[in-house]
Amino acid sequence: MKKALTIAGSDTSGGAGLQADLKTFQTLGVYGMTAVTCIVAQTVTEWGHEVFPIPIHVLRKQLETVLGGIGVDAVKTGMLGTVELIDLTAEYLDKYNPPFVVVDPVLACKGEDEVMDQAVARALQTTMIPHAFVLTPNLIEAGILSGLGKLNTVADVKKAAKILHEMGATHVVIKGGSRLKTAKSTDVYFDGKDYKVFENEKIENPNNHGAGCTFAAAIAARLARGKGVLEAVEYANKFVHNGIKHGFELNKYCGCLDITH
Numbered sequence: 001m002k003k004a005l006t007i008a009g010s011d012t013s014g015g016a017g018l019q020a021d022l023k024t025f026q027t028l029g030v031y032g033m034t035a036v037t038c039i040v041a042q043t044v045t046e047w048g049h050e051v052f053p054i055p056i057h058v059l060r061k062q063l064e065t066v067l068g069g070i071g072v073d074a075v076k077t078g079m080l081g082t083v084e085l086i087d088l089t090a091e092y093l094d095k096y097n098p099p100f101v102v103v104d105p106v107l108a109c110k111g112e113d114e115v116m117d118q119a120v121a122r123a124l125q126t127t128m129i130p131h132a133f134v135l136t137p138n139l140i141e142a143g144i145l146s147g148l149g150k151l152n153t154v155a156d157v158k159k160a161a162k163i164l165h166e167m168g169a170t171h172v173v174i175k176g177g178s179r180l181k182t183a184k185s186t187d188v189y190f191d192g193k194d195y196k197v198f199e200n201e202k203i204e205n206p207n208n209h210g211a212g213c214t215f216a217a218a219i220a221a222r223l224a225r226g227k228g229v230l231e232a233v234e235y236a237n238k239f240v241h242n243g244i245k246h247g248f249e250l251n252k253y254c255g256c257l258d259i260t261h
Contacts, residue, residue: 008078207255
């Protein structure tokens with residue numbers, strides 16, 4: 001059995017974060033393990049979030065348990081809400097050098113375009129991106145991390161992908177999704193040499209909470225099982241598209257994708 005570790009936040013709603021990662025790992029035949037970086041609780045009267053970081057010594061114990069005591073075939077990182085959490089994660093990636101690291105550079109919660117912390121963005125740029133075998137920012141995150149700001153066209157996205165690759169990511173996939181003003185839902189892959197554009201029909205379903213987490217986790221799972229990176233990205237793209245198609249409502253503010261179909 002192949003094993004994967006998610007270093008990510010706990011989403012109390014169950015739709016995103018390490019909960020989405022574990023569901024994805026299980027569905028794709030990979031044994032999932034966790035190192036919790038923070039706990040995210042959604043408000044119940046409107047769409048909003050509260051984030052509670054895990055103490056550094058607690059994350060260290062978790063990382064030592066999995067990376068030091070068990071071993072992994074792939075690592076996926078999600079919300080690393082403080083510079084200290086980023087630095088510690090990078091320390092353990094350096095120490096144990098897992099075969100594949102998929103970095104989902106979470107900078108904001110679903111429905112919020114503002115960056116949680118500018119210092120966190122800078123730490124992701126300098127500390128986490130160089131560890132990424134695959135980097136999977138969404139359109140907003142790619143604009144922030146590349147320094148280009150708002151990305152409006154596929155040409156903008158390709159330019160951002162090139163910059164992020166130059167920062168140290170081996171492979172970059174920018175999730176344009178439905179935010180990009182194109183006729184179809186569009187993601188762009190770049191390996192330092194060639195671009196590949198993935199297109200799907202746009203789905204009019206707002207219940208897509210956890211789509212980015214699921215996408216990155218699916219890539220990690222496929223890499224853990226020995227698939228090539230481009231095949232892993234293509235599979236994850238179709239996997240998430242199908243999950244969004246079957247997305248369901250949690251409450252009037254939030255709904256998540258369904259990957260069981």
